[in-house]
Amino acid sequence: MRFHVMTLFPEMVEQGLSNSITGRALKEKIISLNCVNIRDYCENRHGKVDDYSYGGGAGMLIQAEPVYDCYRSLISDIPNSHKKRVIYVTPQGRPFRQEMAEELAQNDDLIFLCGHYEGIDERVLEEIVTDHVSIGDYVLTGGELPAMVMIDSISRLVDGVLGNDSSAEIESFHGKLLEYPQYTRPEVWHGKAVPAVLLSGDAARIESWRKEESIKRTRERRGDLYLDYCRLVEAEEMLVRYGREYADLRNLLRQGCGELVRKDGNRLLMRNRRDHCYYFANPTMDPLTEALAKGDRDTAAFFEKTFELTKRQTDSGIHRLVLHDTNDLKDAGRLMKIFRLTEARRMVLLVYTPRERPGNARIRALKEKLADRAHPELISFIEQGIVAGLKEGMMPVCYLNEEERFPAKELETFGIYRTKRPVLVLS
Numbered sequence: 001m002r003f004h005v006m007t008l009f010p011e012m013v014e015q016g017l018s019n020s021i022t023g024r025a026l027k028e029k030i031i032s033l034n035c036v037n038i039r040d041y042c043e044n045r046h047g048k049v050d051d052y053s054y055g056g057g058a059g060m061l062i063q064a065e066p067v068y069d070c071y072r073s074l075i076s077d078i079p080n081s082h083k084k085r086v087i088y089v090t091p092q093g094r095p096f097r098q099e100m101a102e103e104l105a106q107n108d109d110l111i112f113l114c115g116h117y118e119g120i121d122e123r124v125l126e127e128i129v130t131d132h133v134s135i136g137d138y139v140l141t142g143g144e145l146p147a148m149v150m151i152d153s154i155s156r157l158v159d160g161v162l163g164n165d166s167s168a169e170i171e172s173f174h175g176k177l178l179e180y181p182q183y184t185r186p187e188v189w190h191g192k193a194v195p196a197v198l199l200s201g202d203a204a205r206i207e208s209w210r211k212e213e214s215i216k217r218t219r220e221r222r223g224d225l226y227l228d229y230c231r232l233v234e235a236e237e238m239l240v241r242y243g244r245e246y247a248d249l250r251n252l253l254r255q256g257c258g259e260l261v262r263k264d265g266n267r268l269l270m271r272n273r274r275d276h277c278y279y280f281a282n283p284t285m286d287p288l289t290e291a292l293a294k295g296d297r298d299t300a301a302f303f304e305k306t307f308e309l310t311k312r313q314t315d316s317g318i319h320r321l322v323l324h325d326t327n328d329l330k331d332a333g334r335l336m337k338i339f340r341l342t343e344a345r346r347m348v349l350l351v352y353t354p355r356e357r358p359g360n361a362r363i364r365a366l367k368e369k370l371a372d373r374a375h376p377e378l379i380s381f382i383e384q385g386i387v388a389g390l391k392e393g394m395m396p397v398c399y400l401n402e403e404e405r406f407p408a409k410e411l412e413t414f415g416i417y418r419t420k421r422p423v424l425v426l427s
């Protein structure tokens, strides 16, 4: 990951990030930091980059031209093929959260523009900025500290930055909760003993104690997060009632990357915040497409409203939508239009849910069974799923095309199932 910072105070950012974990990552070249002084791009001899605001008012503004020239010079060193974003740090931006850090960590280059004084001429912001981001509802004297905060939190998500002893754990579903209390030696301090359960050596009891403490702490300190958590638990309970059919949505919750975009009765729209895939399920009612065909106003309204919400939630919008319970393609066109998607495919959902931890022998047996009947890509996909499932305790899920000839009955022994109804994947 390469970070670039356009600022009037490059030393401040360089010094701030040169210590501790980010400092080590920079030294080891796992990340890089390129701080550029906007002042180097001003035309006048005095290095003056600010001027009065048209229309009057207190304070000075940074002019458009030096910022633009600085940006042009900076991006001339970034290959076109690189994924990049240009972030203007401003109290008027979208709030910076862990989800945004995860999303931004997917880029090759991140360019931060730090304002000072009263801000920057709007015209250059319009031309170069992709995201306006704020680190909180308070006003700082400049954008350097917010840029450093963001760089620090994005860096720790980059592979190798945290090293072996600590890791940016995949946030679990329960990661919506605050951390439980932790203790180290001595066992008794100021007359206070470490809770006995932590000395019991009973891993299951410790885990359940920690979860209870997390829930309690979240309820007491962060009512907003506790509510989010309760909504996810409620959604999960509903999905569990429908068994394997919704293993892909439950999987999102278990992996900690599932967000509940909307829930309205049994209508549920979830989002994978890592890959922007959306999943719609409506377990007890008619298939969505039938509902739309019949002019089911509620379902149509649900989608229209949701589209508005998702537009506001992400700049990049919806990449892919998986609709459960759908029987035909009739209304795919309409949905594609609503979501501005480009392709619709009907799939039979196959789910792999490792009920027990399969060993290598199991993978070999699966490959042999499928060898002459399934595409090699499918075999390797399932194999990867099993390995990933083993490593992370997940339930991999894959969708297969209906044309794929697979021995459904035999696959069941490996936890791969055919869904009752086809699913529609719009992408």
Ligand code: ADE
Pocket (backbone or CB within 6 Å): 089, 090, 091, 133, 134, 135, 136, 137, 138, 139, 140, 141, 142, 143, 146
């Ligand atoms: N610049 C000044 N205050 C800021 C804030 N709260 N977030 C991002 N950039 C800022």
